[in-house]
Amino acid sequence: MPDREDKLVGEFPFVPKQERAQQKRNALIESGYALFNSKGYEQTTAKEIAAHAGVATGTFYRYFSDKRQLLMSLLEDKLEKFLPPEPSWAASDPESVMAALFESHYERLNEVGLRRVLPELLSKDSELAEVLGAARRKIHARIHDGLVQASEKGLTWRDLDLEMVSWAIMVLVENGQEKESQSGKKADYLEMSKVICRMVFPPDVLAEFRNSEKNKMGES
Template sequence: MSDRKDHLVGEFPLLPKQERAQQKRKSLLKSGHALFIMKGYEYTTAKEIAAHAGVATGTFYRYFSDKRQLLMSLLEDQIEMLMPPEPKWGVRDPESTLAALLEAHDRRIKEMGLQRLLPELLAKDSEFAEVLAAAKRKIYDRILSGVKKAYEHNLVWKDLDLNTVTWAMMILAENAPEKMKQYGKQADYREVAKVICRMIFPPDVIIRLQTEAECKVDEIE
């Protein structure tokens, strides 16, 4: 069990081995997921989750200490999916590649549904906020490493601070589609990708990447 899992979830009352018990636990997780999305975390109770799953309230507490543990179990293996995607540099068409990554990321987020709970959780659960912040730092470090390698290959602007570039890119990737929706525009990932790429690459590099043979990606990533 990882340190992160210990920190987020804690020790379960029971981890079932029999298939029937495993199915009950999975049913509780599925019901919790549905109710958290429908009602929000604060207004969902363990009793409601158990009823939705078709089991007694006591059965809920057989597998989970409380509703927080159930929610963190849902989020545990999906935290990295909440993070913005890591771009690929040195590909022939960086705008299209990044747009596809952003679109796929948004599709995964929507399928999860739990991102709607994040503002509520971050305001009330300091442990979860710390774990999410640590996950963001990890993806930031990975993206920064890629930008630095692209810099070494003379692909990015030479007069920009790479830490600031990475920070700005993460802000755009995380928030631009939602901001577009707030102003009545449909999320256009190609436009978001275009802005990010213009921020990263000088015009001549973009032209070169679009027209030349694809660079060796393993040298850039």
């Protein structure tokens, strides 16, 4: 998505080369990150970002055209981290493999932060919505292709609408942390994985996966 991201970020008013100026710009970025996370996008102003960074408001506009550009510079190269991972249907133990995949995904989300900002911005920023929408469609297509391959091997329920299942998997994974915040309980990635595997695989196929895994462990 680099070409689209360049368009989202736009051309900066000024890109500093001297170390002192770079430090001011970095301080503004760190300030924006902290305030966007704590207050949200709409409730944060350029003036507040500058004050939090210990610089004048005019300094903010020396480096960024507006607060959106600062946010986009924070999101640059990170947008795909907000998207659900592609499950592996070929693993001998899909439940455990998927659980580990989801855990890594949510750890990356926590590292990036800004989760409360994206939903707030998407309804008002058509360009960002278009970029994320295109990326989600690619992820959906890859999940769907994987399910088709598994179906061709006779691994899935025969009457499944694989396209619908692909979207259901994405919705479940994308909202995993929302469930955690509402219930107050830490997300159980293995349980999430089990739900998906039961949605995709008949009981006899899951039993075969487990037996295969047990045999591998016995051989080792």
